[in-house]
Amino acid sequence: MVDYQEYLAFIYSALESLNKKQVTLSEDTELVGDIGLSSLEVMEFIEKIEDHFDISIPLNILPDVSTIGELAKKIHQLNL
Amino acid sequence: MLFDKFQAMADFRAELAEQGVAPFGAVTEEILSATEGIVQGRKVILAGTNNYLGLSYDSRCIAKAQEAAQRWGTGTTGSRVANGSFEGHQALEDEIAEFYGVDHAIAFSTGYAATMGMCATLAGPGDVILLDADSHSSIYSGVKLSGADIIRFKHSNPDDLAKRLRRLGDRAGQALIIAEGIYSMLGDVAPLQEIAAIKREYGSYLLVDEAHSMGVLGESGRGAAQAAGVESDVDFTAGTFSKSLGSVGGFCVSPHAELEHIRFCINAYIFTASSSPSVIASTREALRIISSEPERREQLWRNSHQLYDGLKSLGLKVGPSASPVVAVEFEDHANTIACWQGLMDQGVYVNLVVPPASPSTNFLLRNSVSAAHSPQQIDEIIAAYASLKDRGLLTSAEHGEG
Structure with missing residues (x-):
């Protein structure tokens, strides 16, 4: 069973190449608001997480997610 | 503000207006046949419809x-x-x-x-x-x-x-x-x-x-x-x-x-x-x-192949195979708009497609074929694109492998 910290760690590493503004990443960092991910980049980023953990992340959870911490928490809840 | 989220659209529309181009919601002032109409005061071949079998005017x-x-x-x-x-x-x-x-x-x-x-x-x-x-x-x-x-x-x-x-x-x-x-x-x-x-x-x-x-x-x-x-x-x-x-x-x-x-x-x-x-x-x-009347479908495919082969032979970036929808992909957005207007000026109406309607960040000129198009009309559409190429409006980015 993957725990919250593992999801969080992978999210940080997956964001490295997308973090063009070199924002300091934390659980409170906003994916779109702070890092500036485009909708296409969000989908690529989500796919990286899906393939790494061999899970599916439904699109319908995304409107409730704005920060890195919220995403890690949501994925963790979905895959308990 | 409630309207802030529309600013990007407002900016894009202003950019189009500055260029004197109105590709979205172009008004058809008169329909002459299933494949011809009057748009922006000029007679055009309608190559941006979904009238695949030409039945809208039957x-x-x-x-x-x-x-x-x-x-x-x-x-x-x-x-x-x-x-x-x-x-x-x-x-x-x-x-x-x-x-x-x-x-x-x-x-x-x-x-x-x-x-x-x-x-x-x-x-x-x-x-x-x-x-x-x-x-x-x-x-x-x-x-x-x-x-x-x-x-x-x-x-x-x-x-x-x-x-x-x-x-x-x-x-x-x-x-x-x-x-x-x-x-x-x-x-x-x-x-x-x-x-x-x-x-x-x-x-x-x-x-x-x-x-x-x-x-x-x-x-x-x-x-x-x-x-x-x-x-x-x-x-x-x-x-x-x-x-x-x-x-x-x-x-x-x-x-x-x-x-x-x-x-x-x-x-x-x-x-x-x-x-x-x-x-x-x-x-x-x-x-x-x-x-x-299955012959309508057969004519549609003949026309589709004619347009696809013609645009491909110009070296344009079209899809992998012939279809009644033949889209030319552009990376240069301003150039796409200029090409759309260039086609209109030559009497050819096609669809300008921008994200999110296009599947990537590319702009498209979407051409659609009808069974009612004559081979001569298809040739005219191809010739209009060839003219854009001659005028240097189609840059290497729009060229496929062909």
Whole structure:
């Protein structure tokens, strides 16, 4: 069973190449608001997480997610 | 501010206005035939419609519409579940079901309502929908309304679909897979044989939107599933009357008797007025014509090959194979707009497509072919592109490998 910290760690590493503004990443960092991910980049980023953990992340959870911490928490809840 | 989110659109429109170009909602001032009209004061070849079989201007369809308007009036003023079910609506449903060789059909007031309504209703909270990433806006709107878990698979990628179904475990057997026949922007055909095989393996359900493939593909024009020989795997076929059939409206057909119950749960069917009697009458006549005149489909494909081969030979970046939709992809956005206007100036109207309607960040010039185009008109369209190339408007970025 993957725990919250593992999801969080992978999210940080997956964001490295997308973090063009070199924002300091934390659980409170906003994916779109702070890092500036485009909708296409969000989908690529989500796919990286899906393939790494061999899970599916439904699109319908995304409107409730704005920060890195919220995403890690949501994925963790979905895959308990 | 409430309006802040529209600023990007306001900026884009201002940019177009500055260039003196008005590609969106260009007003057709007069229709001269199925393939010619007056737009922006000039006579143009209409190469940006969905009038694949040229039936929007067929005299038999027009006559049926006129008769129906005389007999039944201009509108029904009500929903299908209230006062808006006339004899013609029922007859059209019977005829579209018969056309598809199934027992159940629903006629909707628009194609958008058909796909959105079906996608919003078939699956609900707790269910799973797997949809192609390049699905039409009506499908995205519908699945969002459904409350189901929504999972995208890579465009026309059966391996990715299979991977995502595997991840679902036991839920895969109740999942609804959604694909289209021909994709509207690039004109590519879905790999339905492979998708149907995966559907069978997992015991899922399959909805195919044949909006752009009905009347275009398949031995009797039923679409991509018929062409692929997998119609028995399709649980729900959605489509539109506004393309090959030249009118307006949409449908869903199914071999499942449950469609008759589902009908009364679809908000997009219940809470809207039914189609006008004239629309129903012309649609029924067009359906009769596409069944009895397969030569229209043959002409459409001859024309499609002529345009595709012509644009490809100019070295333009077109899709992988010929189709009634031939899109030229552009990376340079300003250049696309200049080319759109350049075609208009030469009497050729095509569609300018920008994200999110285009499947990537590229702009598109979307050309669509009709069976009613003459070979000379297709040559004129190709010559207009050649002229853009001669003027240096088509840069190397728009050139494919050819």
